[in-house]
Amino acid sequence: MSSELSRRSVFRAIGLGATAVAVPSLISACGDGSGGGGVGNAGTEQAAWPTYTAAKVPAPDLPGDGNDVQNGYTKYPSQVGTATNGKPGDGSVVKAVVITYGTPPGPKETNKFLQAVNEALGIDLQLTVVPDADYQAKMATLMAGDDLPDIMNIGGGYILPREADFVASKCADLSEYLSGDAVKAYPNLANIPTRAWKDMGRVKGRIMGVPVERPAPGNIFFANREMWKGVGVDDKAFSAGGWTSTDLLTAAKALTKDKKYALGASKSGNFGLGVHAPAWGAPNLWKNDGGTFSSYFTTPEFKQAVAFMRDLFAAGVYYPDALTVSQVDAKTHFAGQITGSLTDGFGAYSQMVTSAKGAYTVAPALPYAGGSAGGKIFAARSVFGYTVLKKAAPERIKLLLRVLDFLAAPFGTKEYELVHYGVEGTHFTRDAAGNPVQTDLWKGGENKTNLPITYLCDAPQVLFYPGVSPEAIALMHSFEQKTAPNLVRNPAYGLVSDTASKSEAAIRKTITDVLNSVVMGRASLDDWDAAVKRYKADGGDKIGEEYGKEYAASK
Amino acid sequence: MTASTIARNTAAAGGDGAGKKPPRVPRDRTSLWRKLVRDRLLWLCLLPGLAYFLIFHLGAAFGMVIAFTDYWPGISVAQSNLVGVETFQKMFGDPDFWHAVVNTVEISLLQLVFYFPVPLGLALLLHSLTSTTIKRLVQNVVYLPHFISWVIVVALFQQILGGAGVVNGFLADHGLHTVDIIGNPDAFKPLLIAQVIWKDSGWGTIIFLAALAQVDDTLYEASAMDGAGPWRRFWHVTLPGIRSVIVLLLVLRLGEVLSVGFEQLLLQRDAVGPGAGEIIDTYVFYKSLGGGGDFPLAAAAGIFKGVIGAILVYAANKVAHRLGEQGVYR
Incomplete structure (x- = not known):
């Protein structure tokens, strides 16, 4: 008889389950997010950018230009101040999700770095680290769930599915806390340059996040200088400049022998596209021609760059199995001097220098000139990504912003020291000159690579890395000075397009597949033209139109 | 109450x-x-399995409803609007989808022809071994690769057969022509089959060995006394003895004809491009979780796979009955 009962209770339980799932989403439905509304800035009232207020920093011995060239420090400042007042937190649990390029951090019971950060921030930080390779899939799953963490960084160069829609509907609007002079309540966030806020952009006219600043150079052709010196391009490629695509091809052919390859390559690197495209004069992702936007895929310069990469591939100068190795493996090949160069972001520099262990010079090569208008270098988006907060009461939002403010404390402060080098005596000691020297504990894994809190928020970057020689710092500083006039910016950074938010990731994948086939000689350059046509039809043109409208509205 | x-x-x-x-x-x-x-004890034993199927298969199947909506992660299913069969029209109108289907069916057929018989053959060889020590040893060795993850297997094949791998290194050192296997679209499908055979044929012997153990030994003795050689004993005793198991596995395999191993393909697809490497599962991945964010399309493709699989199982089962076999169900 009780089988009837149990059947009923099962139905009731299922019904209850369904309600439990449905209720929180109904609450969130009160927002503006059910898909159709549009996330663009055109036609909205736009919140003013946070007022930039420079923080007091120690005087650099290699001064920057305040924009494209960073401040360089060949030694650590002898005096460090403080940048915050008191603990930002109230001891509560703060959940955060962030991308990682390392391994998971140790538990807080044993992780002295996390303990010290928690103590200084006055919070119990529960950090979910998402490996680079799983980032898109994991974040899409997280976005679909109802249990969002307090702090989320959207970064690493990925476009998440319907990213702007998600931010607009599920994240806190930070305009009232950060717009204009309001940001002065968070002095370290006010020290983030305006170009970073602009490249992050607004959604529906509102400031929805805090940018994680990055310096100007985008993809860099990092070379093993001694290997290239042997094939006669040292002066042109690394100091005087003025080398051409022919020089590169000839030198690369000469260098590739005895199981050594001139050009490193990886799955995500697309054969060094980020270096070759500007060298041939292609625009940086989008071209703004008097308010008309077109994708770099559609330009003849881009096609020339593709044709050149195809020649390089045909010459056999790329590492074989280019599309099966990861960027991590590609770095190992470079460090092991199996490959003579590797295209990577600016941020990879200090680690590459450290991995070289002084056996060879890691040199950023100056852009070569391909074609007539080339010799350029792409400017990076001024942000690694941006950090958004889950909707919450104003007090909670203020607490979380204070946490981000702490993490953004500039170079030459106690806070910066903790976040970037750990605890003195535990994670770093000092050499005779006062420079921080990393301990084995830090090098062994208890560090900010494995506890990537600097991707939640960070100070504007400077040229100083513990364990990196003054010569290497000076080399990069000089590279920035030389390439600053040749930087090509992406006019679409900071602009929002509904179509891009919905379909850019997918159509980009399709055309990138063709790009790889063309470079590897499996498809012809005519196939490239067909792919461009398809890209335009599948949404490329529409995205361009939307950027045009946004651009007109933001002027 | x-x-x-x-x-x-x-x-x-x-x-x-x-x-x-x-x-x-x-x-x-x-x-x-x-x-x-x-039968309370039996029911109790059945309960966890039943709960698993109810929650994770039958329950999760309700998620298929998103194929008929404009759902995206960030809103709930209840908030999304019904769009009817628009998603299916979009999917069936996409040449890339059909390309993925063709690749999937090709790989599946290759697996059926070249992989399916291997565990059977291996099981027969193992069964004919008389020394139990050697048999156990060989069994354990051939089971092992099953437990190695695809990431490792793919890396292993790459280290051996890749352009910078052991084989090509050896050939280059001796002034010979190198072979282009990894990253070569023409060699891709045979490579996939070779990987599956290496990894899973040992594991696949388990059911066949169990079936072989069921064959009555007296039948072998009787046929041997009647003068049947090894080949005739295999043909007239072994095969009829395990035929029903072979048919059963074949019918089940047909149900999964559109699932050919997502991880294995995802790891290697980019190296050969979508021309050779795109299957339904990777197509779906790149349209949804892998960046595209089109979850309704992913659900629609799932329904497509499910419907085709169900039809094939039903048809194959009918054929099995015609042939006088039990099949999967009556």
Whole structure:
């Protein structure tokens, strides 16, 4: 008889389950997010950018230009101040999700770095680290769930599915806390340059996040200088400049022998596209021609760059199995001097220098000139990504912003020291000159690579890395000075397009597949033209139109 | 309210509505209850499995509804709008989808022809071994690759056969022509089959070995006394003995004809491009979780796979019955 009962209770339980799932989403439905509304800035009232207020920093011995060239420090400042007042937190649990390029951090019971950060921030930080390779899939799953963490960084160069829609509907609007002079309540966030806020952009006219600043150079052709010196391009490629695509091809052919390859390559690197495209004069992702936007895929310069990469591939100068190795493996090949160069972001520099262990010079090569208008270098988006907060009461939002403010404390402060080098005596000691020297504990894994809190928020970057020689710092500083006039910016950074938010990731994948086939000689350059046509039809043109409208509205 | 009072109330209510008909149902219920009590241990053993299928298969199947909506992660299913079969129209109108289907079917057929017989052959060889020590040893060795993840297997093949791998290194050192296997679209499908055979054929022997153990030894003795050689014994005793298991596995395999191994393909697809490497599962991945964010399309492709699989299982089962076999179900 009780089988009837149990059947009923099962139905009731299922019904209850369904309600439990449905209720929180109904609450969130009160927002503006059910898909159709549009996330663009055109036609909205736009919140003013946070007022930039420079923080007091120690005087650099290699001064920057305040924009494209960073401040360089060949030694650590002898005096460090403080940048915050008191603990930002109230001891509560703060959940955060962030991308990682390392391994998971140790538990807080044993992780002295996390303990010290928690103590200084006055919070119990529960950090979910998402490996680079799983980032898109994991974040899409997280976005679909109802249990969002307090702090989320959207970064690493990925476009998440319907990213702007998600931010607009599920994240806190930070305009009232950060717009204009309001940001002065968070002095370290006010020290983030305006170009970073602009490249992050607004959604529906509102400031929805805090940018994680990055310096100007985008993809860099990092070379093993001694290997290239042997094939006669040292002066042109690394100091005087003025080398051409022919020089590169000839030198690369000469260098590739005895199981050594001139050009490193990886799955995500697309054969060094980020270096070759500007060298041939292609625009940086989008071209703004008097308010008309077109994708770099559609330009003849881009096609020339593709044709050149195809020649390089045909010459056999790329590492074989280019599309099966990861960027991590590609770095190992470079460090092991199996490959003579590797295209990577600016941020990879200090680690590459450290991995070289002084056996060879890691040199950023100056852009070569391909074609007539080339010799350029792409400017990076001024942000690694941006950090958004889950909707919450104003007090909670203020607490979380204070946490981000702490993490953004500039170079030459106690806070910066903790976040970037750990605890003195535990994670770093000092050499005779006062420079921080990393301990084995830090090098062994208890560090900010494995506890990537600097991707939640960070100070504007400077040229100083513990364990990196003054010569290497000076080399990069000089590279920035030389390439600053040749930087090509992406006019679409900071602009929002509904179509891009919905379909850019997918159509980009399709055309990138063709790009790889063309470079590897499996498809012809005519196939490239067909792919461009398809890209335009599948949404490329529409995205361009939307950027045009946004651009007109933001002027 | 206790169980018995509810049951009584229900019975009373049912009685009112049903007029003068004798209450036949309670007697059945009692007998069902008795059966439950009698077999309670079996039911208890069944419970976890049943719960698994109810929650993770039947329950999750309700998610298919998003194929008919404009859902995206960030809103709930209830908030999304119904769009009818628009997603299916979009999917069926996409040449890339059909390209992925063709690749999937090709790989599946290759697996059926070249991979499916391998565990059977291996099982027969193992079964013919007389020394149990050697048999156990070989069994253990061939089972091992099954437990290695695809990431490792793919890396292993790459280290051996890749352009910078062991084989090509050896060939280059001796001034010979190098071979282009990894990253070569023409060699891709055979490579996939080779990987599956290496990884899973040992594991696949388990069911066949169990079936072989069921064949009555006296039949072998009798046929041997009648002068049957090894080949005739295999043909007239072994094969008929395990035929039903082979048919069963074949029918089940047909149900999964559109699933050819997502991880293995995802790891290697980019190296050969979508021309050779795109299957339904990777197509779906790149359209949804891998950046595209088109979850309705992913659900639509899932339904497509499910429907085709169900039709094939049903058809194959019918054919099995025609051939006088038990099949999967009657």
